[in-house]
Amino acid sequence: MKKIALMTGGNSGEYEISLKTAENIYNMLDKSRYEPYLIHLRGNEWTYTTPEGEKVEVNRNDFSLTLHGEKVRFDAVFIAIHGNPGENGRLEGYFDMIGMPYTGCGMLSSALTFNKFYCNVVVRSLGIPVAPSLHYFKNDTVDPVRVNEVCGYPCFVKSCNSGSSVGVTKVHSEEELSPAVEEAFRYDNQLMVEKMVHGREMTCGVGMIHGEIRALAVTEVVSMREFYDYKSKYTDGQHDLITPADIPEETRALICQYAQTIFRELNCGGIVRVDFILTADGTPYFLEVNTIPGQTAMSIVPNQIRHIGLDLTDVYTDLIEQSFQRC
Ligand SMILES: Nc1ncnc2c1ncn2[C@@H]1O[C@H](COP(=O)(O)OP(=O)(O)O)[C@@H](O)[C@H]1O
Ligand SMILES: [Mg+2]
Structure with a gap:
């Protein structure tokens, strides 16, 4: 039986969704092949909660747990954290460094x-086809004339590194541009202005x-x-x-x-x-x-998988087995 660390939580506005995503994946994993451990990440706390309710810290040197005096090592990690640090390459980079197989995209793609x-x-x-856009860093001046030339109105102002539409504003006119820029910079030091499609x-x-x-x-x-x-x-x-x-x-x-x-x-x-x-x-x-698209019971991807007649449990097995081939 392979031990799988199912990573959930994270440090973004999509924290709650990640909990639901992981819950659904947990339920759907093939328990005859895999023994899943839910690992909760929030800030600097990476923990596993035992069935008795005890919180145990993950040892990040080798991504292991010590339970009842015994070391538990994982065979692979199923990453179910939306946004930072599951979707932006950070966790992937860490697992690459310690040689731990994980599901999904590698560090660079993420x-x-x-x-x-x-x-x-x-x-x-x-x-x-991709709509024209402009790229700005914090402290740059976002020139409304240039925005008008390249994107026109309405346009979209977005944080470059964000998700769930956090930091995304539809801008209808020049007056709305600077509050939207301020909003986007709350979440990231880069933003883009994109022509509306x-x-x-x-x-x-x-x-x-x-x-x-x-x-x-x-x-x-x-x-x-x-x-x-x-x-x-x-x-x-x-x-x-x-x-x-x-x-x-x-x-x-x-x-x-x-x-x-x-x-x-x-x-x-x-x-x-x-x-x-x-x-x-x-x-x-x-x-x-x-x-790391949503994988709650109601999410789009699980629905699409069912729609084409595939079995979600089989697909998750496939994803985990692929993680061993990459390593
Ligand atoms: N260029 C665009 N034209 C039209 N609608 C857009 C455009 N950019 C973003 N949107 C709208 O904003 C939503 C969020 O933008 P998106 O780039 O998908 O960011 P997020 O990662 O937050 O989902 C989209 O689902 C869409 O409704
Ligand atoms: Mg989107």
Whole structure:
């Protein structure tokens, strides 16, 4: 029986979602093969809670636990932390250093995709449509004239390293620009201003499944708010997820092809989710890659997996077994 550390928590606005993601993965893991240990990370505290309720610190020299005087070593780690430090390459780098197998994307893919601006640059170079954008660092002056020239209004101001729409503002006019810039810099020292793409929001799970890069399905995200902001994402009734999206077959195939190209070229691993805005003329504009997509019982990726007739437990087994091949 392999011991799997299922890492949950994290240091971002997506903490609560991560707990739910890990709970679902825990429930779905094949217990005849794996013995999962839920490891909770918050700030500098990395702990395991025993069935008796005792909190035990993880030894970070070798990522082990000492339980009842005995050392517990893990065979692999299942990373289920959204945002920092699970999705931005930090945990991946740590596990690389100590030689511990882990699921999902490696350090570089995680770090690259987590910076929305750098990711845009690479994805644009693959010939995939990406909206024009500008990149700024803290203390730079965001010139409204330049923003108007490149992006126009409305446009989106976003922290480069964030998620769940935290630090994302839709800016309708020049007056709204500087409060949006201030908001984005609360979360990161880099931001981007991106031209708004008018269209329907689509998202496509894609992963290395049974040895091939497979696009799962395309889901339309319908937001009841002005855009898919934090409230819309996490308040009941504020969004609808439609799987499969009601789009022409050729559009579906194009979105899947873009998602697969991004997965391969960015050297992703595990299962990621790629977001697009589909314009009325059928062009999917790339928005971002989520390398640790939500995997709660209600989330998009588990739904897409079920939709194409795969078994979630089998898919998780596959992801864990892949982690051994990489090491
Ligand atoms: N260029 C854009 N055009 C239209 N809508 C956008 C654009 N950028 C972001 N959005 C809206 O903002 C939401 C959050 O932006 P996104 O880049 O996906 O950041 P996050 O990582 O926080 O989800 C998107 O789901 C979409 O609704
Ligand atoms: Mg998003």
